[in-house]
Amino acid sequence: MTVKRFLIPALAPVLAPVLAIALMALSGVQTPAQAQSGPLRIEITEGVIEPLPFAVPDFVDEGGAGEYARNIARVIASDLSGTGLFREIPREAHIARVSSFDNSIGYEDWKAINAQAVITGAVTVSGDRIVVKFRLFDVFSGQQLGEGLQFAGTTQTWRRMAHKVADAAYSRITGEGGYFDTRVVFVSESGPKNQRLKRLAVMDYDGANVQYLTDSSSIVLAPRFSPTGDRILYTSYATGFPRITLMDVGSLRTQTLAEQQGTMTFAPRFSPDGGRVVFSLERGGNSDLYMLTLGSGNLSQLTNAPSIETAPSFSPDGSQIVFESDRSGTQQLYIMPASGGEARRISGGQGRYSTPVWSPRGDMIAFTKQHQGRFHIGVMRTDGSEERLLTASFLDEGPTWAPNGRVIMFTRETSGAGGSAALYSVDISGRNLRQIPTDGAASDPAWSPLLP
């Protein structure tokens, strides 16, 4: 990716609206095609998909846009190509020039180079304000697909606008929600294996706009976004002992939760309403699951067993919790009511299952599996059926879902003295495995919801 990276100032809120991005339909220009009724459609299924050829000419500069007109088009193209569902037709192959946003496109020129979808757009910059408009065309049916849309904000948010255009195009063509205008919180790592330094960082889902949230003075593990992205839960050794910690993303203020002398707390995750935290609390060597209500500070114990209970994750409706336990002798996955009580085992295959995460759609559980010395990221239905392993390596762990439930990001660590961690993503079909570009080693990703 050759796009210029723009760093948000260190203390700017990460997900809270840096500047509200206004979204409005462009009215009165052309007749919009009936949304999503045309032949231009990718059904995301398990079969092999021939990527859909598309074109994104540089956006039209409608005043002061300069490099933004080109860079925004590049980010959109990178987003769509990165899904593995789309293939960009390089600009050198384009026959037509798009010089005015308000004109329709010459479909024949695009048909000639086999572009099935074309995204055109325009950018206006005035001071630190930027306005981005786009249209999506279905070349073979000769129609615009959906309405044109316009986004407005500060120039600082230009990549977000590109992501929003790509999300809209992805969504109109696949019928699925997008996931490009999102952030990922992760642990940035440096130093050799026996002197690893760790700090919390956030970035755009594609690795751009990295911002550090902590220094590396204490170990930090496994951050998780709140459902609205305004807070982060993680495990910190700042007190000398592992403690679940809540960070306000805007102010970077932190607060230790559920602190009790002689215990260790870890593996926290928010409830879907953001009001509760489920986590592991270890006392006397035994780890069980607990629930903390953030407003009242009320703490309740959900499991009570001599086995290890950890890595809890809520169902999207908040009614159930999936977690890992070695109560059967090895790590396996279980589901219980969110208030605790009888748990049923869902993992049934060979090997050890851990770090289950409920998909945002509610239909699947992603997990880590260890079998015969290899690690896998996999998915299964919530009843344990249709298990599918998506990856295999020396050490893959800790899946996190894109908000549309179609893509999983995880940590892959290489072996040996020089081993280090990196972030990868893969489709739930097992296709399109890619490394997320980060400066240096990275682990423990957690995907944000789609940004407002």
Added chain:
Amino acid sequence: MSLLPKALLLVAAFGLAACNNPDRFGAGGAGAGSAGGAGGMNGGFVDTTGLGDPNNPQSIAYFNQRVGDRVLFPVDQHTLTDQGRQVLSGQAQWLMTNASYAVIIEGHADEQGTREYNLSLGARRAAAVQNYLISQGVPAGRMRTVSYGKERPIEVCSTEACYSQNRRSVTVLSMGAGA
């Protein structure tokens, strides 16, 4: 091969040196395990608990090197081996005689496991050590446990030779009993 145990002891000493410092988990604390040894000391931690002379039976250095500050565990286990119990009996005896030291028992795991599970496993190991020391008469109030899971390996290869050294508990002393 005789150099290896010495290197480990050196490592242990630097890890220990950081134990009273609030930055022990920071850049300085990460110096533990540094092959460069003294180079790790430039990381900024300055300790006030002297290690003392390993020939002085009351010194921390004596505890670390002669009594033995660590116990190793089999794969995915937290039960103590006979050898482990022997080391811990020595630790208990020493701790009963040197009652002014507070104790933190660290539990560690090798890298063959997920992060959360290894935290739990390290906690089980630390607790197994603590329980044994209690059974030998060391007051529970002098001891705390902490699990590092797989976060602090001392050996970096990805074979059993290293894993076996990383599946460990380390009994870390500092001045001030009951802290």
